[in-house]
Structure formats: C-alpha cells, structure tokens
Amino acid sequence: MATTLTRDTVGGRPVDPAAPLLAVEDLRVEFRIDAGIVQAVNGLSYTLGRGETVAILGESGSGKSVSAQAVMGIVDSPPGFVTGGSVRFRGVELLDLAEPERRRVRGNRIAMIFQDALTALNLVFSVGWQIGEMFRIHRGVPRKQAQEKAIELMERVKIPSARERAGCYPHEFSGGMRQRVMIAMALSLDPEILIADEPTTALDVTVQAQIMSLLAELQQQTGMGLILITHDLGVVAEVADHLVVMYAGREVEKGPSLPVYHRPAHPYTMGLMDSLPRRDVHTERLRPIKGSPPDLLAIPSGCPFRPRCRFAADICAAKEPPLAAVSAGRVSACHFWEEVSRERSGD
Amino acid sequence: MSDRRRPDQPVTTLEELEAEPIVGREGSLYADAWRQLRRRPMFIISGVLIMILALMAIWPSLFTRVDPRDCNLADSLLRPSGEHWFGTDVQGCDYFARTIWGARVSITIGVLVTAASTLIAVVLGSIAGYYGGIVDTIIARITDIWFAIPTILGGIVILRSIFSTRGLLQVSLVLIVLGWPTMLRLVRSAVMATKEMDYVDAARALGVRDFRIIRRHILPNAVAPVIVYATITVGVIISAEAALSFLGVGLQLPAISWGLMISVAQNRILTAPHLLLFPGAFLSVTVFTFILMGDALRDALDPRLR
Amino acid sequence: MGRYLIRRLLQFIPVFFGATLLIFIMVWAIPGDPIAALAGDRVLPDTVREQIRDRYHLDDPLIVQYGKYMGGVFQGDFGDDFRGRPVTDLLGQRLPITVRLALLAFGFEVVLGIIAGILAGVRKGGFVDNLVLVSTLVVIAIPIFVLGFLAQLVLGVKFGWFPVSGVQRGLLSYLLPAMVLGSVSLAYIARLTRTSLIENLRADYVRTATAKGLSRRRVVGIHTFRNSMIPVVTFLAIDLGSLMGGAIITETIFNIPGLGRAVFEGVQRQEGTVVVGIVTFLVVVYMVANLLVDVLYAVLDPRIRYE
Numbered sequence: 040m041a042t043t044l045t046r047d048t049v050g051g052r053p054v055d056p057a058a059p060l061l062a063v064e065d066l067r068v069e070f071r072i073d074a075g076i077v078q079a080v081n082g083l084s085y086t087l088g089r090g091e092t093v094a095i096l097g098e099s100g101s102g103k104s105v106s107a108q109a110v111m112g113i114v115d116s117p118p119g120f121v122t123g124g125s126v127r128f129r130g131v132e133l134l135d136l137a138e139p140e141r142r143r144v145r146g147n148r149i150a151m152i153f154q155d156a157l158t159a160l161n162l163v164f165s166v167g168w169q170i171g172e173m174f175r176i177h178r179g180v181p182r183k184q185a186q187e188k189a190i191e192l193m194e195r196v197k198i199p200s201a202r203e204r205a206g207c208y209p210h211e212f213s214g215g216m217r218q219r220v221m222i223a224m225a226l227s228l229d230p231e232i233l234i235a236d237e238p239t240t241a242l243d244v245t246v247q248a249q250i251m252s253l254l255a256e257l258q259q260q261t262g263m264g265l266i267l268i269t270h271d272l273g274v275v276a277e278v279a280d281h282l283v284v285m286y287a288g289r290e291v292e293k294g295p296s297l298p299v300y301h302r303p304a305h306p307y308t309m310g311l312m313d314s315l316p317r318r319d320v321h322t323e324r325l326r327p328i329k330g331s332p333p334d335l336l337a338i339p340s341g342c343p344f345r346p347r348c349r350f351a352a353d354i355c356a357a358k359e360p361p362l363a364a365v366s367a368g369r370v371s372a373c374h375f376w377e378e379v380s381r382e383r384s385g386d
Numbered sequence: 387m388s389d390r391r392r393p394d395q396p397v398t399t400l401e402e403l404e405a406e407p408i409v410g411r412e413g414s415l416y417a418d419a420w421r422q423l424r425r426r427p428m429f430i431i432s433g434v435l436i437m438i439l440a441l442m443a444i445w446p447s448l449f450t451r452v453d454p455r456d457c458n459l460a461d462s463l464l465r466p467s468g469e470h471w472f473g474t475d476v477q478g479c480d481y482f483a484r485t486i487w488g489a490r491v492s493i494t495i496g497v498l499v500t501a502a503s504t505l506i507a508v509v510l511g512s513i514a515g516y517y518g519g520i521v522d523t524i525i526a527r528i529t530d531i532w533f534a535i536p537t538i539l540g541g542i543v544i545l546r547s548i549f550s551t552r553g554l555l556q557v558s559l560v561l562i563v564l565g566w567p568t569m570l571r572l573v574r575s576a577v578m579a580t581k582e583m584d585y586v587d588a589a590r591a592l593g594v595r596d597f598r599i600i601r602r603h604i605l606p607n608a609v610a611p612v613i614v615y616a617t618i619t620v621g622v623i624i625s626a627e628a629a630l631s632f633l634g635v636g637l638q639l640p641a642i643s644w645g646l647m648i649s650v651a652q653n654r655i656l657t658a659p660h661l662l663l664f665p666g667a668f669l670s671v672t673v674f675t676f677i678l679m680g681d682a683l684r685d686a687l688d689p690r691l692r
Numbered sequence: 693m694g695r696y697l698i699r700r701l702l703q704f705i706p707v708f709f710g711a712t713l714l715i716f717i718m719v720w721a722i723p724g725d726p727i728a729a730l731a732g733d734r735v736l737p738d739t740v741r742e743q744i745r746d747r748y749h750l751d752d753p754l755i756v757q758y759g760k761y762m763g764g765v766f767q768g769d770f771g772d773d774f775r776g777r778p779v780t781d782l783l784g785q786r787l788p789i790t791v792r793l794a795l796l797a798f799g800f801e802v803v804l805g806i807i808a809g810i811l812a813g814v815r816k817g818g819f820v821d822n823l824v825l826v827s828t829l830v831v832i833a834i835p836i837f838v839l840g841f842l843a844q845l846v847l848g849v850k851f852g853w854f855p856v857s858g859v860q861r862g863l864l865s866y867l868l869p870a871m872v873l874g875s876v877s878l879a880y881i882a883r884l885t886r887t888s889l890i891e892n893l894r895a896d897y898v899r900t901a902t903a904k905g906l907s908r909r910r911v912v913g914i915h916t917f918r919n920s921m922i923p924v925v926t927f928l929a930i931d932l933g934s935l936m937g938g939a940i941i942t943e944t945i946f947n948i949p950g951l952g953r954a955v956f957e958g959v960q961r962q963e964g965t966v967v968v969g970i971v972t973f974l975v976v977v978y979m980v981a982n983l984l985v986d987v988l989y990a991v992l993d994p995r996i997r998y999e
Binding site: 527528533534535537539540542543544546629632634635648652655656659662666669670677678 | 703706707708710711714715718719726730829830832833834835836837838841842844845849930933934936937938940941944945955956959960964967968971974975978979982
Binding site: 144164 | 897901995
C-alpha cells in the first residue's frame, strides 16, 4: 500500500512536516453533571509518531476512552466539555478547527473503532452499505462503486466470501468477523491514525490474537499510527511501542513499552503487571491491586493513587507528584519512583 | 402475541413497559423510587387529585348535599347559578350532584376492572413466561385471538348480544374480558426477561420450588412495569366505559355515568353546553390524572430514563 | 424471509378462526334465544323468525352453523338485516366513506405525529419537547367523544372554519372528523417516536456514525430514523383497531354516513345482525392488516427475518 502521508493540509491549514503525527498536550476534559463536575481527563500528554503504536492503559473510569473521544471530537457535549490543552495532528491544532473541518478529519484522516461491534454497528443496514457509506459521503463515490470498494476492504481484512456477504447484516456475523467489519470501515479512506478503543475486550482469546495481528499487519502496510486503548496488558505486550498508563484522568507513567514492562516506575503500573497471571513466575495467588478506582467526584488530595498504594507516605497526601523523568523518554508521577523501579531490578 | 420482536428501546405507555424488567435489589429500587417520587410535582398533583376523586367516589355526600335523583321537571335545563352550581339537566336534576355522583361509577369500574385484569394477567402471564414451551404457546395464541378484536367493537358485540340489562357488573365483566390480554403480554415479557437472570438459576439449583421462585424472585422484579401500566389502565378503562355508555351499549339509565350524561347531552350542545362541558371536564381530568400518575411512576421506577 | 412469512401465516390461521369463532359464539351460541337478544326490544312476527332460523342455519349443530357462517364470510356474505337486505349492500355503500375518513386520519396522525416526535426528541428537555409532551398527554386524556364535541363546538360552530355535519362539502367535510379521529393516535405516535428517538440517540452506533465523520443531520435522519421507526410501525398496526372504534364515535358525532355510523345505527335500531355482520367484517380487515404490518416490520428490521 502506498504511503498515506500525501495529504498536505488539515482543515485548510498546511501541515508541519517536522511535527509528530499526533501530539496531545495537557488535555483536559470535564463532565458537568447534577452531582458536580467530574474531571475525566486531567492533564494528559503523549505523542504518536508515524508507524508507531501507543497503548493507553487504565481501568474503567481512568479517562482513557474520553481522551480518545476528545481527539476525535466526539465527546458527548453536554455534559462533557474539552476545557484545556492541545491536540495537534501533524502540527495543526484540532481543537481550534470549526466543526465542519473536524468532520472532514473524522473518519477520513483519523479513524476510530470501538469495543462491541454488535452495538457499535447499525443493525438495520448491511455491512457493505455501512462500509460503502464512507466512500459515498466523504468522496462522493456512486453507490455501485462504493459497494465494490467495500468488498475490497472486506477482503483486505480477511473476511471470507466477502462478495456474497457484503449484503449481510451485522448480526449475521460472528464477533470476530464483526470487528473486522469495523476495522474495514475505519480503514476505508486510508486514515493516518487509527484509534482502537478496547477492540478485543468483547472477543474470545483466540479471536483477540487474530484481530491484534491483523491490526499489526495493516499498520505495517500503511504506516499509519495506532492508538490502542485497553485495560488488558496481555493484548498490549507485543504490539505497543509506547505505553501511557492512566489513573483518575492523569497519566501516571509513560515510556517505551519494554522498559516500562520490565521495570515499572509507578506503583500502579507495578500493580497492573503483578495482577497478570504469568506462566513463568510461580505464585499461589493472583495479586490484585487492593481497593477500587476513586470516585471521580471526590478524588483524594495529592496523589490519587494514594489510598491503594503500599509505598504511600505523608508527602503523597500533601503534594501531587510531578512527572519525574525516569530516563530518556520515560516519566513517572510518583514521589518514590526510584524505590519502585528498584524493586524490579534483576527481573 | 406475534413474535414481532419488541425492540429493546422503550415505547410509550403500552409497550414501553414491555422492555426489560426493572431489576434491582429487592426493596432498594422502590425505596429509591419513593424518594424520587416525593419530590416530583407530577406525582404530588396527581396523587392529591386521585385522593379527591376517591373521596368523591366513596363519599359523594361530602361534596354535595343534594340528591342527584331529586329532580323537578319545572327546573329543567337551567344554566349554572348560585343555587345550581352546574345548572340542571333535562329532567331538572341538579347537575353538580349528578356530576359528583358520576365519579363513583367511573372510579369503581376503573379500579375493579384494572384489579381483576391485573390479577388474571399476573397469574397467566407468570405461568406463560416462566414455563414457556407449549403452555406459553397456547396462552400466546389465545391472547392473540383476543387481540384480534378491537376493544370498542368487541364491547359493542358482547354487550349488545349477551346482556339485556347492563349494570356495573356486566360492563365491568366485559371490560375485564377485553382488557387482560395487554396486561398479560406485559407480565409475560417481564417474567421471561427476569427468568434469564442468574439468581433464578441459582435458586433453581438450590432446589427451590417453582411457585416459590415465581413468587419471591421473579414477581417483585416484574411487578414494576405492571404497576405503571395498571395505573394508566385505570384511566383508559374509565375512558372506555364512558365511550361505551356514550354509544348506548354501556351502562343504562338510571345509572349515573359521565358517559351517559354526555350521550344525553349530544342533541343539546348548542342550547345547553353545560350539559356536555361539566361531565366532559370531570372525565378528562380524571383520565388525565391517572395517566399523569402512571407517567410519574414510570419515570421514577425506570432507572434507564433518568 | 420466506420462512418468516410462512411462520406468520401459520400463526395467523388459528387466530383468524379463533377470533371469528369467538364472535360467532358470543352472538349465536350463548344460552337463551339468540334471535331475541339480537332483536332487542323489537317484537318479530313468527314468519320473520322462521326466515332467520333458516337463513342462519340455527337448527343445525353448532359446528355446522359456524362452518356455514364462515363459508358465507369467505363469499362476502355477512348476514342480512331484519328486512332481508344483505349487510354487504350496506358495506358497499358505507365503506368507501369510512375508508376516505380513515386514510385522511391516518395520514394526518402519521405525518404530524412523527414530525412532532422527532422535533421533541432531538432537543430533549427543550421548549418543543415539553410542549409536545404536555399537549399529547392532554389529548390522550380527553376522551375522543368529548374532543369531538369540543372541536365541533369551537372550530366548527364558533369559528366556522369547518363543516360539522355530513359529507356534502366533499373533502372539506372530512377534515375536522379526520383530525379528531386521528388525534389520540397522533399523540401516541408523537410520544412513541420521541422515546424511540431518544433511546436511539444514546445508542452506540450513533457514536460510531459520528466517528465516521457523518454530519449530525445524516446520523439522525438516516441512521437513527430507521431504527426509531420500528416500534412506531408496530404501534400503527394496533392503532388500526382503535381507529375503527374511534370511527364509530367520530362518524356519529359528525354525522358521516360511514361504516362506523352504520354500527351505531344498528345498535340504536336494535339491528343485531347488522352489527354483528359489520363487526365481523372489520375484525377480518383488522387481522389482515396486522399480518401486512408484520411483513412490513420484517422489511424494516432485518434482525427478525431470520428468527
């Protein structure tokens, strides 16, 4: 597949060839509800380069999905509002663009796939129609050709008997096939970035592996950037170049994936790693992180992870930990990151 | 009932409640709902009105000392005045008294019919929903047959053909017979959905007898949409009785029914509009109140609509 | 799709015979003298009685009676009145008028109802939404005959905008009765559309469609619309029944010489056989219409075609 980075403008503005594919900086999203204001995303920053994969990890309520929605510009508003920060796509500030411009980016340059294809797809239209819609609406392609393109895409994501099945409806496919349909739909216009929000959570383990390898293969072919949002570490291990670990709307650790894996520098990351069952380490019990995610209406003062952290000390309640540089390209928001990472040396 | 799938989305009044049952920990949903309800103006207003109407039905003499049957032909068709607040009708009866006494019939029929239909529907519906299979199919077909006959049409045929005298009991009976299918469908779908819940499987595995399971586990959860629909049904039945009486196949004179009063008033709307307006207004407000109450209950009991 | 249709038909058949049997039993098979019940207060000479016994095969065993009755129905014979005139004649005279009224009412309620529902649903909590909610509630609560009289009084007599009686003024005469007839259903349809739309707007597929870069107009107008219409179509089938009942009342109030009024007259004049005949006809129509709507439903919602 030819290189996709041939488009020179975003929303009418010229791209900056030196800029990373996506640069999110200090993003803030809040939800105004009856009970109060929830700070769903509280200062998130990361960058995505061409051909790279960034995995955003976190529990439910960590703000990972909302941050992706903010990038796409599809946060439910009201009650959600993007209140600060910057999202630069190839150097162009997306948050400044008017809605019609953002719509042209959506699906076309930055695409998104979701968790449960059965509810994410429209059940009353055939898959061919839904995939073809991208061509019909964004590119004005006539119906018949759009259908042909849809079939091509279905073949590309390895859906068997694509031609015969293009007229079928989503509920007639298995979970894995449905997810492929969604991927096909997202890829139809050769987007430069694909955001995958929990793409495999609703699938069986074997199918999960298939989908992940499909995504990796497609990424290889197109050179697109991939943002993978998940709570499942296992899924991320082989695929991600960089990890961003989120907790209570903030990033708590960020860096290249292998080093973070082997030597986490934040208690939460460590907890996540530990709670995974592992074949090579013999343990008698799984070690979950004690406690539960914070109520976002009443985030603990100082470090939000404090109530669940075994390294916690007085300073953690008093002062919110700054993002400390652990090494080149790695940061951690913990007062005691050095101790934490020392625990794993020799692992 | 046809297999026409009731989609997962709620549907106004009738079918709205046929969606998934409102599953909550027994008691907490209702406690929650009560707290919500107490604050809502809709609930308070309709609640107060219902109490007034109930009072009117049980003790009409609280509202008027005049005997509605104490009629003086000389006073025929008087306009509303200080002496006769609502005027008088053709035979010179005090219209205010007649209107107040009319409440008794409407409320009684409304409550009686709804209670009976609900009872039948709950019993048959739980059986059909819980056991499924051939029992369900038979009950479903029978209900389909009832459904095939529209209410007013069926009412006309039955009431005309079978009954020579049509009193409260006969009319109520007919309305019950025509009304239980809709309620049954509601109960059935609520029961079927609750049956799928894990805690029912757990109870079965523990060897709890079917009847007990239905009574203690399934019904409490399935009952919320039924409560809402029953409330609305009272309003609908009151309206239906009035319609049937208006057409001449419902209650007969000398019964005092708003529908009958309106029927008699037909020919004089231009000359004596008060004959139509007062019972019409009372009828409308009564039906409105019950539907409003039903709406308030539904908003409080359906966690999804919050 | 084919299997779905066959299954529908198989379900239809027992219901069809069950309903007609039910009506039949209620009229002819109850204890007592059915002829007397049908005739009401009227006193019939013996010769007429004999004719009736013959005509409706009352001396045959019940099963045979029903069989011949159904045979008659299939041939378009719905009985006669007490003077021997076939109900079918009456049907021929009155049906076109009622059909016109019903179609007008139907068009009115569907178009306005759906539009009102959409306007209310897309801006939930807004002024239009509250307006629609309150007005529909009021319309549903006021019994249709009260509504009819009010409309007659206010719009017809006081303001003189519409004729209030008969069908002499052609289409104009049908307008007010059609609006009254359709009013309650309009209210239900508006509420239904609104609720359905609100539910659908919260659905996941809306987020996907938005993420695809589709305009709001397209997402609402095409994606949610199809899904939202499904429960409305379901309702329309049931609604036909209430339309029939409502037609009786409306035609009576506005003096429209249609089938509904014929039923009312039959009741007034104690023409029991006429009433039964027309009701049988209407019930059959209702059942067939429901069957057709089931088919339409399958066209709209691909999920059920394969059940």
